Amino acid sequence: xxxxxxxxxxxxxxxxxxxxxxxxxxxxxxxxxxxxxxxxxxxxxxxxxxxxxxxxxxxxxxxxxxxxxxxxxxxxxxxxxxxxxxxxxxxxxxxxxxxxxxxxxxxxxxxxxxxxxxxxxxxxxxxxxxxxxxxxxxxxxxxxxxxxxxxxxxxxxxxxxxxxxxxxxxxxxxxxxxxxxxxxxxxxxxxxxxxxxxxxxxxxxxxxxxxxxxxxxxxxxxxxxxxxxxxxxxxxxxxxxxxxxxxxxxxxxxxxxxxxxxxxxxxxxxxxxxxxxxxxxxxxxxxxxxxxxxxxxxxxxxxxx
Amino acid sequence: xxxxxxxxxxxxxxxxxxxxxxxxxxxxxxxxxxxxxxxxxxxxxxxxxxxxxxxxxxxxxxxxxxxxxxxxxxxxxxxxxxxxxxxxxxxxxxxxxxxxxxxxxxxxxxxxxxxxxxxxxxxxxxxxxxxxxxxxxxxxxxxxxxxxxxxxxxxxxxxxxxxxxxxxxxxxxxxxxxxxxxxxxxxxxxxxxxxxxxxxxxxxxxxxxxxxxxxxxxxxxxxxxxxxxxxxxxxxxxxxxxxxxxxxxxxxxxxxx
Numbered sequence: 001x002x003x004x005x006x007x008x009x010x011x012x013x014x015x016x017x018x019x020x021x022x023x024x025x026x027x028x029x030x031x032x033x034x035x036x037x038x039x040x041x042x043x044x045x046x047x048x049x050x051x052x053x054x055x056x057x058x059x060x061x062x063x064x065x066x067x068x069x070x071x072x073x074x075x076x077x078x079x080x081x082x083x084x085x086x087x088x089x090x091x092x093x094x095x096x097x098x099x100x101x102x103x104x105x106x107x108x109x110x111x112x113x114x115x116x117x118x119x120x121x122x123x124x125x126x127x128x129x130x131x132x133x134x135x136x137x138x139x140x141x142x143x144x145x146x147x148x149x150x151x152x153x154x155x156x157x158x159x160x161x162x163x164x165x166x167x168x169x170x171x172x173x174x175x176x177x178x179x180x181x182x183x184x185x186x187x188x189x190x191x192x193x194x195x196x197x198x199x200x201x202x203x204x205x206x207x208x209x210x211x212x213x214x215x216x217x218x219x220x221x222x223x224x225x226x227x228x229x230x231x232x233x234x235x236x237x238x239x240x241x242x243x244x245x246x247x248x249x250x251x252x253x254x255x256x257x258x259x260x261x262x263x264x265x266x267x268x269x270x271x272x273x274x275x276x277x278x279x280x281x282x283x284x285x286x287x288x289x290x291x292x293x294x295x296x297x298x299x300x301x302x303x304x305x
Numbered sequence: 306x307x308x309x310x311x312x313x314x315x316x317x318x319x320x321x322x323x324x325x326x327x328x329x330x331x332x333x334x335x336x337x338x339x340x341x342x343x344x345x346x347x348x349x350x351x352x353x354x355x356x357x358x359x360x361x362x363x364x365x366x367x368x369x370x371x372x373x374x375x376x377x378x379x380x381x382x383x384x385x386x387x388x389x390x391x392x393x394x395x396x397x398x399x400x401x402x403x404x405x406x407x408x409x410x411x412x413x414x415x416x417x418x419x420x421x422x423x424x425x426x427x428x429x430x431x432x433x434x435x436x437x438x439x440x441x442x443x444x445x446x447x448x449x450x451x452x453x454x455x456x457x458x459x460x461x462x463x464x465x466x467x468x469x470x471x472x473x474x475x476x477x478x479x480x481x482x483x484x485x486x487x488x489x490x491x492x493x494x495x496x497x498x499x500x501x502x503x504x505x506x507x508x509x510x511x512x513x514x515x516x517x518x519x520x521x522x523x524x525x526x527x528x529x530x531x532x533x534x535x536x537x538x539x540x541x542x543x544x545x546x547x548x549x550x551x552x553x554x555x556x557x558x559x560x561x562x
Contacts, residue, residue: 053403076307077405082400085400087397088396088401089396089397089398090398100321101322103319104405105314105318106405106406145401247445
């Protein structure tokens with residue numbers, strides 16, 4: 001198994017006396033798209049800042065490309081493109097001017113500027129002062145600044161923030177293309193669960209500074225097996241019928257939730273319920289979506305109301 | 306990548322960032338403003354040949370640098386250092402700079418060097434314009450023998466002394482404006498430094514107090530040397546290096562906003 005591109009172990013971070021990260025660990029495999037999920041204030045941005053050396057952790061180790069961040073920070077940053085929270089830009093300069101600064105800081109050729117701006121959809125506005133850009137355009141510029149050095153690892157904090165649906169779709173395609181065609185490893189935080197579901201190969205869920213889950217998207221989804229959902233007029237009578245059939249079920253939002261039944265078992269269940277005088281309105285198979293999984297991870301009680 | 310290369314890269318971005326900004330314009334316009342005002346008053350003052358004695362360049366430079374040292378330079382230094390650091394504060398750019406493959410100290414010192422070069426350029430322009438306007442004054446007031454005296458020694462020495470005397474205030478302002486976003490901090494320091502500089506001149510330890518140095522240098526032009534001045538220019542240079550080094554230490558340890 002190859003060394004993870006990003007490996008963090010037991011990160012502890014405090015703001016003053018307030019602990020904000022409680023020993024979190026991250027394993028980002030090479031070539032993966034890692035969606036880092038968490039509610040506002042969960043610790044996503046603090047984690048990203050710590051991973052980049054902007055905050056020194058109280059405890060824990062961070063290795064990128066197999067190298068210790070504390071010792072090889074500059075060499076690591078040469079191979080990394082970043083977008084942290086709100087994009088940084090010099091408003092009085094054009095998009096080209098802002099990228100020229102990146103070129104000078106990193107010793108890059110300016111030849112890459114125009115293709116990169118076209119890549120993020122700023123080809124028509126590259127000479128316009130950035131202070132006249134919309135929020136979405138500034139976000140695209142931030143992405144261009146991260147992409148310009150053609151990094152092996154992209155660390156992006158809310159890259160879809162401020163983008164319209166078209167922009168979100170474009171950025172999604174861009175990230176997928178970079179990952180599939182150039183093998184760029186992408187670690188990004190997001191609130192948009194549907195986007196993570198569409199792009200990520202791996203997922204980490206953070207809540208109140210603690211990791212609640214880390215693994216592949218498939219592993220996360222498999223945590224909640226598919227189920228059969230039944231809507232009836234009388235859940236108490238239905239539960240008694242199910243008990244007689246030695247089926248376990250629980251009631252959530254007025255519906256019965258059972259482990260996924262075969263077609264034959266579903267047919268038998270409906271017959272038994274009707275025979276017991278229970279009116280059956282709806283029977284369907286259901287696979288949890290990422291949002292339900294996420295909510296269950298960060299709010300364990302919300303799913304069993 | 307060597308530190309020198311990282312420093313050079315960071316320095317070159319400072320030049321690019323500040324093109325056509327107020328930081329550069331103020332460096333060009335501030336001395337022009339002082340010289341224009343002093344030249345206008347000099348025209349009247351030097352109509353009377355009894356208003357000077359000896360080298361007229363010294364008298365002219367004294368007029369020029371009194372106003373500059375007392376008011377303009379503290380404000381200019383505050384404005385310059387604020388504008389250079391405000392570029393990063395308002396652009397939300399510190400965090401971006403600190404995740405580039407450049408040592409944090411190179412970011413800090415390259416900007417400080419650029420600010421110092423602009424300040425030096427401002428002083429050089431002030432000296433150059435003083436010489437030019439003095440010659441013009443000599444043409445318009447032929448009774449004043451500007452052409453008979455060399456301006457190099459008095460103007461060079463006076464300009465260098467004022468520059469040296471302002472170095473610690475410059476360092477202080479640079480560090481303050483890197484630490485704080487608000488313009489009121491550097492302006493407050495400028496006002497406080499000017500007031501303290503005037504009030505504490507007679508204090509027995511005035512030679513150790515950097516706020517007094519510009520005023521000491523200004524009076525020195527007029528031949529007034531304070532008994533407690535000591536080797537204040539040397540102290541000033543040492544303090545300036547100390548302040549900038551301590552400032553860098555604090556800023557490196559600070560969380561990038």
